[in-house]
Amino acid sequence: DTGVSQNPRHKITKRGQNVTFRCDPISEHNRLYWYRQTLGQGPEFLTYFQNEAQLEKSRLLSDRFSAERPKGSFSTLEIQRTEQGDSAMYLCASNTAELFFGEGSRLTVL
């Protein structure tokens, strides 16, 4: 499979714990995006990278969220001190032109 790969697909954690999601984009794509989606809403932009450079981070994103893309390949999204409001589907996407989404990582914070 040469699509966008995300793992873990599901994560259940207790409030206050840290979680990390990984995204492996399509290999030739230099842009990588993280979105968050809650039930009944469209994907909400979080951040994006061009190669290893993080070009933008949403103002809605608190300091508990951090994303990296070392060497411009895979990316990680870490959420520190999780809160129940962080429960959502975290979607990764990559592109050169058309945006391709991964299957998402679903986070449940108890």
Added chain:
Amino acid sequence: QKEVEQNSGPLSVPEGAIASLNCTYSDRGSQSFFWYRQYSGKSPELIMFIYSNGDKEDGRFTAQLNKASQYVSLLIRDSQPSDSATYLCAVNPPGYSSASKIIFGSGTRLSIRP
């Protein structure tokens, strides 16, 4: 005001009819517009994009853009039960190329009844 607004639905359309989905956007400088389809429990997938005023057709799908009214629509002809999904309108904010950041609406849930 949200950047991209859609009626959440559900929109129920009989099989074989035309489904019409609408979207408005707030920033007049936006240049690129997209329609994504999202099946329940799945990720969004691109159906069509449109950059110029007017209509763009692809098979059973037609996207319509009216920049003066800040309005984008998607028509689905000969609707099939497999078209039942949530349809997301998305826009490039001004200053971003079409191959970069896009902002999504909340989606319209479409149900095709046999």
